[in-house]
Amino acid sequence: MSTSSDQNVIDAAPTSHVKLAAWVEEVAALTKPDRVYWVDGLAEENDRLCAELVEAGTLVKLTDPNFPNSYAAFSDPKDVARVEERTFICSEKEEDAGFTNNWEDPKIMKERLNGLFDGSMRGRTMYVIPFVMGPLDAEQPAYGVELTDSAYVVTSMRIMAKIGNEVLRKMEAENAFFVPALHSIGAPLEPGQEDVAWPCNEDKWIVHFPEERAIMSYGSGYGGNALLGKKCYSLRIASAMARDEGWLAEHMLILKLTSPQNKSYHIAAAFPSACGKTNLALLDPTIDGWKTETLGDDINWMRIGKDGELRGVNPEYGLFGVAPGTGWSTNPNAMRAITKGNSIFTNVALTDEGGVWWEGMTDEAPAHLTDWLGNDWTPESGTKAAHPNSRFCTPIDQVDMLSQDYYSPNGVKIDAILFGGRRKTTIPLVTEARSWTNGIFMGSTLSSETTAAAAGAVGQVRRDPMAMLPFIGYNAGDYLNHWDQISGKLNPEQMPKIFLVNWFRRTPEGGFAWPGFGDNSRVLKWAVERIEGTADAKETAIGYVPTGEALDLTGLEGFTPADVETAVAVNTDEWLTEVESIEEWYAKFGEALPASLRAELDGLKARLSA
Ligand code: GTP
Ligand code: SPV
Ligand code: MN
Numbered sequence: 001m002s003t004s005s006d007q008n009v010i011d012a013a014p015t016s017h018v019k020l021a022a023w024v025e026e027v028a029a030l031t032k033p034d035r036v037y038w039v040d041g042l043a044e045e046n047d048r049l050c051a052e053l054v055e056a057g058t059l060v061k062l063t064d065p066n067f068p069n070s071y072a073a074f075s076d077p078k079d080v081a082r083v084e085e086r087t088f089i090c091s092e093k094e095e096d097a098g099f100t101n102n103w104e105d106p107k108i109m110k111e112r113l114n115g116l117f118d119g120s121m122r123g124r125t126m127y128v129i130p131f132v133m134g135p136l137d138a139e140q141p142a143y144g145v146e147l148t149d150s151a152y153v154v155t156s157m158r159i160m161a162k163i164g165n166e167v168l169r170k171m172e173a174e175n176a177f178f179v180p181a182l183h184s185i186g187a188p189l190e191p192g193q194e195d196v197a198w199p200c201n202e203d204k205w206i207v208h209f210p211e212e213r214a215i216m217s218y219g220s221g222y223g224g225n226a227l228l229g230k231k232c233y234s235l236r237i238a239s240a241m242a243r244d245e246g247w248l249a250e251h252m253l254i255l256k257l258t259s260p261q262n263k264s265y266h267i268a269a270a271f272p273s274a275c276g277k278t279n280l281a282l283l284d285p286t287i288d289g290w291k292t293e294t295l296g297d298d299i300n301w302m303r304i305g306k307d308g309e310l311r312g313v314n315p316e317y318g319l320f321g322v323a324p325g326t327g328w329s330t331n332p333n334a335m336r337a338i339t340k341g342n343s344i345f346t347n348v349a350l351t352d353e354g355g356v357w358w359e360g361m362t363d364e365a366p367a368h369l370t371d372w373l374g375n376d377w378t379p380e381s382g383t384k385a386a387h388p389n390s391r392f393c394t395p396i397d398q399v400d401m402l403s404q405d406y407y408s409p410n411g412v413k414i415d416a417i418l419f420g421g422r423r424k425t426t427i428p429l430v431t432e433a434r435s436w437t438n439g440i441f442m443g444s445t446l447s448s449e450t451t452a453a454a455a456g457a458v459g460q461v462r463r464d465p466m467a468m469l470p471f472i473g474y475n476a477g478d479y480l481n482h483w484d485q486i487s488g489k490l491n492p493e494q495m496p497k498i499f500l501v502n503w504f505r506r507t508p509e510g511g512f513a514w515p516g517f518g519d520n521s522r523v524l525k526w527a528v529e530r531i532e533g534t535a536d537a538k539e540t541a542i543g544y545v546p547t548g549e550a551l552d553l554t555g556l557e558g559f560t561p562a563d564v565e566t567a568v569a570v571n572t573d574e575w576l577t578e579v580e581s582i583e584e585w586y587a588k589f590g591e592a593l594p595a596s597l598r599a600e601l602d603g604l605k606a607r608l609s610a
Helices: 018-031 043-056 106-117 151-160 165-173 229-245 277-281 332-338 436-444 476-489 517-532 561-568 572-587 595-609
Strands: 035-038 059-061 071-073 087-089 125-133 142-148 179-184 205-209 214-218 248-250 252-258 264-270 291-296 300-304 310-313 318-322 344-346 349-351 391-395 416-420 430-432 447-449 461-463 497-501 537-539 544-546
Touching: 018 106, 018 125, 018 142, 018 179, 043 059, 043 071, 043 151, 106 179, 106 205, 106 214, 125 151, 125 165, 125 229, 142 151, 142 229, 151 229, 151 318, 151 344, 151 391, 179 229, 205 229, 214 229, 229 248, 229 300, 229 476, 248 476, 252 277, 252 300, 252 517, 264 517, 277 291, 277 318, 291 310, 318 332, 332 391, 416 436, 416 517, 430 517, 436 476, 436 497, 436 595, 461 572, 476 595, 497 517, 544 561, 572 595
Parallel strands: 035 125, 071 344, 087 205, 142 179, 179 214, 264 416, 416 497
Antiparallel strands: 059 071, 125 142, 205 214, 248 300, 252 264, 252 291, 300 310, 318 391, 344 391, 430 497, 430 544, 447 461, 537 544
């Protein structure tokens, strides 16, 4: 690929940040790119990079006017999701990574990676992307610099984070610490060798050094493996920072809900990957008088405020949302944001009009498409037109319902926390925790069927504490203890109420027990009415569930209080099995399990057998 991006190709690093200049030089000496390019983050630069990516065949420019200034990318079919078995936490001591993470001695890992990175950018450009996660005017801006040989990563990072000159200048002025995040697709080009549309390497390594706060990622160009500000920095590295500094970095959406009485509440919700965060964050309420605004759809950094309250900030600038299932009927707010343009779609299908389509976008599929693999596709094909983990990448400020508080460096006070997963059975539609500690128990034992967001089997139930299983950058036992310690620092008057939710429960007939999407506003309404002490609930062994009459079903055709009772039923036999599985899960923590959580499990067992 030839590049016209010559303006910022400078021999001497154009920065007064001595550490950054030295690191860039060192990495360039190792990876041996043809050129080093400093990303300025401006629109002209982005246009140029996209044009180059179109020429290289990586991007297709959409010509359908419904998707202005937007592009589609098609990855290598083996590079479509996060790769958890290739993700490592390389702390000095193995026990500091814990049983939920892959570990390798940092020295051995670095030797291996330095071998792989040696010459890995040959024939390519190395882009220097200064970025900040969260507000640039935060008390301590969370700086990072990603070095990458993928222009797709540059254009995607430009949507997901604040990048470029403005960030670099402030970083220099403060001589600030930054997280070094090195990325290579691992596909050097020999002279004369023809490139492919999505270069990557079969050998993938997504590696974190939590003590050094450093990231090295090799071999993949996809989302969470390659956009290093996202999962690698804002969850794995940030969770280790948060443990050391007394805050929380969580896999949560943040939503503002305003009642007809004009009282506002902020709700954070932790659901595993592809389990409904983006959809709930962009909720269009189906009940009159309730209003929702978005603050974040994937990551929530929570600090303790002056009054002992939990305050949440979304460190991202864009949405990297699951495309399938996002449609005009299920999520019109997302569709409005997407169709404003300026988006990059990955592994969706192309329409004959030069637009994009995926399963669930419209009720009826177009008569003809080009599927994500480039094949002709018709509704009779019997295959998915879009990959199940295909994604849209869209600037968050295109969301009409974005809350102005999104821009507040001090974030918003969190009034409720939802933990949720994808379970066909056992877990009721909604359960209010008996107490804060009981809520932490719910989070620590959260479980979900696996999804296409990560490579591997789909549909297998696994424990996913606080929806952070693939993202805790240290020992999971220490993580639960950290939550326990944060709990001790919160003002008891200010503690969020905690709920366990499951939008994915099935009826005995096999359908969803709850319509979900916009109708989830009915569940949120019940939750805030529980905060206010005005809604009815039934006490069960696992917590409080709504009575059949307590959920507002106004306008929900054909759904009755009896259906609510089915959706929230607590089946003792299922729960006795569940408790056995929780026992097995907790046993893995050994001595590290906080005593308060063990006590919660004992209490649950006693209530179930009472
Ligand atoms: P990540 O970006 O991977 O962290 O995922 P996410 O939690 O943001 O998931 P997302 O909201 O994108 O939802 C993933 C899938 O769940 C989509 O296919 C949705 O259509 C589906 N989904 C979301 N909410 C609901 C719901 O309330 N009911 C049902 N049945 N499906 C839902
Ligand atoms: C997830 O898998 O939870 C995502 C998508 O949000 S990725 O950025 O690829 O991790
Ligand atoms: Mn996610």
